[in-house]
Amino acid sequence: MGDVVQVAVPWVLLAAVLLGVAALGVTALDGALAARAAGRSASVGAQHPLVETARLLRQRRRTTVAADTLLRHVAVGGFVVAPLLMVAVVPLGEWVLADASVGVVWFNAVDVLVWVLVWLAGWGPNAAWSLTGGYRFLAQAMAYELPLMFALTAPAVAAGSLRVGDVAAAQPGLPHVVWMPVAFVVYCTGVLAFSVRGPLSPAGGAAISGGVLAELSGVDRLLVLAGRAGLLVAGAAFAVPLFLGGGSGPLLPGWLWVLVKTALLAAALVVVRRRLPDVRPERFLALGWTVLLPAALLQLLVVSVVVVVRS
Amino acid sequence: MSLAFSEMSSVVLETPLPDLSVLRGVAVTALGVVAVVTGALVFKVDSMARATYLLAASFVAVGAAVVALHLDYVGVVVVLMMLMEMAVMGVFMVMLMGMNPALMPMSMVHSKRRALVAAGASFVVLAVGILLVDWPQRSSVPPEGPAGSTEGGATTYSLGDALMGDHMLVMMVVSPVMLATIVAGVVLAQAQGRYARLGDDLRGTTQGGRR
Structure with missing residues (x-):
């Protein structure tokens, strides 16, 4: 472990490929689980993302009357960029794309960018269900964002640094998840909420005919679907240096451990996501402010006391 | 508001940093231009969504300029x-x-003449201020921040120290109290909240407020 090395910009291509493969993987897992739950063949379900990609690439883009095309393009493009911005500060073993001194805050800023992207994706088509989806996301964001922020703070306080590499290096032997499990659970809740899928993120739910996704078609839809899978993966990847000890582990090299941990956490999130009940935004607000936020604050208090006592 | 922020960024720009490379100067200037242009476009577009997010873009440019200043x-x-x-x-x-909800195209300006006068006057006052004030020259590099902090960390630390000084602890205590006050106010005022649903004791036994 120890210091991380900042690599040249072109390596972002490798990050994009890894992110894309992982996004395809979680979508395939999701498809397989959905197919099995519906009594169909899991392997056919696992092929669903590839089939859907082929279909969407050939589909002609559908437009709506008086749509704000510019803002829709911003949202669709942003969905591809945001996960990359998140993983840019995650060290892959000893290499990192951007060794930012405030990497933890950077991640937080990008997850707030998701608010903007989802709302713009909802606003862009000038259609009722899309707009409803965009508003729902913001309502939900009020519930998960503040607990998420404090959950991000806990490992940073323990490490005494906002640099992601330092946080990863600060947990030799004992990963943060062991002694700050509440922060980890709150963080994972936030990841499930900002990845625009599943019960904790009803912005694109079936109850509102697909919400922000309702009017998206063709390549636009493909990019947003890929982007939200990428957000889940990026959230899982960021948890690795923050809570799961970064690249530390026996036998395998650091970079491989980071990939393995990311894949396992992302898969676990996909499985858990299918088990959770639908939560309406206003009920999620009560949960967020009366359970998640106090829990995250108490966790932060415990971590701070431990840090003070230890020093 | 965004114009005022851009002015602030140009004020910071004029403070000479010891290691202010040409590249960083160009970056800060370009970001300042982006901030001003996107800020001005807020008033040109006819959609509330575009105006809002142009303003956001303006602030993002300001934030990037601040990062470029370490x-x-x-x-x-x-x-x-x-x-x-x-x-x-x-x-x-x-x-x-706008005329009930601003989902339709609408103008982003009203009282044009008065607004122009006010905007022009405040711009002149700020610009004259920038040019006339005798800005202190930086005499030393920022002191060391907390142990292990980077150059950016040290600058941030000394800025916070310069702004807050002895009042830092007071501010840090007051801010959660203010947040708690705001949240409590919203919770109590909310007609559809859990107090309205479940009654004042939150047990659903007494009829509290409206249903």
Whole structure:
């Protein structure tokens, strides 16, 4: 472990490929689980993302009357960029794309960018269900964002640094998840909420005919679907240096451990996501402010006391 | 408001940094231009959504300029807060501005003449101030921040120290109290909240408030 090395910009291509493969993987897992739950063949379900990609690439883009095309393009493009911005500060073993001194805050800023992207994706088509989806996301964001922020703070306080590499290096032997499990659970809740899928993120739910996704078609839809899978993966990847000890582990090299941990956490999130009940935004607000936020604050208090006592 | 912020960024620009490379100077200037142009476009577009997010873009440029000035933490937090604030503000703008809800194209200006005079006058005052004030020359590099902090960390630390000084602890105590007050106010005022649903004792036994 120890210091991380900042690599040249072109390596972002490798990050994009890894992110894309992982996004395809979680979508395939999701498809397989959905197919099995519906009594169909899991392997056919696992092929669903590839089939859907082929279909969407050939589909002609559908437009709506008086749509704000510019803002829709911003949202669709942003969905591809945001996960990359998140993983840019995650060290892959000893290499990192951007060794930012405030990497933890950077991640937080990008997850707030998701608010903007989802709302713009909802606003862009000038259609009722899309707009409803965009508003729902913001309502939900009020519930998960503040607990998420404090959950991000806990490992940073323990490490005494906002640099992601330092946080990863600060947990030799004992990963943060062991002694700050509440922060980890709150963080994972936030990841499930900002990845625009599943019960904790009803912005694109079936109850509102697909919400922000309702009017998206063709390549636009493909990019947003890929982007939200990428957000889940990026959230899982960021948890690795923050809570799961970064690249530390026996036998395998650091970079491989980071990939393995990311894949396992992302898969676990996909499985858990299918088990959770639908939560309406206003009920999620009560949960967020009366359970998640106090829990995250108490966790932060415990971590701070431990840090003070230890020093 | 964005214009005022851009002015502030240009004020910072004129403070000579010991290691201000040409590249950084170009970056800060370009970001300042982006901030001013996107800020001005807020008043040219006819859609509340575009106006809101142009303002967000303006603030993001300001935040990036602050990062370029080695205040990494402050700059990224400016981006974070402004994206969040504009996302929420957009909702309120659409809800409250214009002829009921501003979902339709609408003008972003009113009282044009008075607004132009006020904007022009404040620009002149600020610009004259920038040019006339005898800005102190930086005499030394920022002192060391907390142990292990980077150059950006040290600059942020000394900025916070210069702004807050002895009052830092007071501010840090007051801010959660203020947040708690705001949250409590919203919880109590909310007609559909759990107090309205479940009664004052939150047990669902007494009929509290409206249902």
